[in-house]
Amino acid sequence: MVTTQSADGIEVAYEQHGTGQPLVLLHGGMAPREYWTPVIPHFEEYAAIVPQRPGFGTCLDGPAETTADEILEREARYVRALVDAVDGEPILFGHSYGALTAIEAATAAPVEAVVGYEPAVLPEGFRAEADLADRMDALIDAGDRREAVKRYVEQVLHPHGIDDLDAWLAEWPVWPDCVDLAEEVVRMNRAVEQYQLPDRLAVDAPVLVLTGTSGPDFLRESARAVHDALPQSRLVEFDGVSHSGPGEAPALLSAEVDAFLAE
Structure with missing residues (x-):
């Protein structure tokens, strides 16, 4: 793990794999840095930079006290500090909340390009009814942090339903360690x-x-809305790929990313 400080004094920590132009990989949700392990071999010509998001194993301005209003800006500042700390003009590649963070960071950071898989943006109608953070909070207050995290997994990773969630969780590499992140996930959802x-x-x-047809419909809708809001962007939809696209189909996604960056 490399630890350094940006020009404005923010300490950043990251893993680096390989050499070349920096490719900053920003995980989403409860995923650890290891989420990108199957992706990195498909980008051997780059220096893969894998930070731990603030509050998910590192700190910036006391994440335990950070409010929902501040959390996105906190993480965008962290990514901007990381951009300042690495050599060369990087490419940002974010998944879910990491994709939203990458786009926000790129509004005030010198980057060559941004890749975002299903940015965590809610369509207006869906956002008005969203209550996942409240439901998770209620479960945490009742002393059931594990059930709170299960609700997140159920709604975000399996929006179309799953026959046996407990069996799926038993095979999920980050379960049950991710239960420790329950409060941070609530803040992220808010x-x-x-x-x-x-x-x-x-x-x-x-x-x-980027988006996939097997993920939540609202995220596919939001991917199109984000595309429309950007001055220069390309939208690609993968048939049969879920919200876990980068880890699920790294070869398919990396080929599209390579073609985009080559242009």
Whole structure:
């Protein structure tokens, strides 16, 4: 793990795999850095930079006290500090909440390009009814943190239902360690529920927006809305790929990313 400070004094920590132009990989949800393990071999020509998001194993301005209003800006500042700390103009590749963070960071950071798989943005109608953070909070207050995290997994990773969630969780590499992240996931969800997509996202770099047909319908809708709000972007939809696209189909996604970056 490399630990360094940006020019404005923010300490950043990250793993680096390989050499070349920096490719910053930003995980989403409860995923650990290891989420990107199957992805990294498909980008051997780059220096893969894998940070731990603030609050998910590292700190920035006391994540335990950070409010929903502040959490997205906190993480965007962290990514901007990381951009300042690495050598060369990087490419940002984010998944879910990491994709939203990448896009927000790119509004005020010198990056060559951004790739976002299903940015964690809620359509307006869906956002008005969203209550996952409240439901998780109630379960945590009742002393059932494990059940709170299960509700997140159920709604975000398996929105179309699953026959045996407990059996799936037993095979999930980050379960049950991710239960320790319950409070941070609640704060993240509140930030998502409060975030309103502007008519225009002020990102100068080209952006590749990716989505899959087997994930939540609202995220496919939001991927199109994010694409429409960007001044220069491309939208690609993968048939049969879920919200876990980068880890689920790394060869398929990396081929599309390579083609985009080659242009």
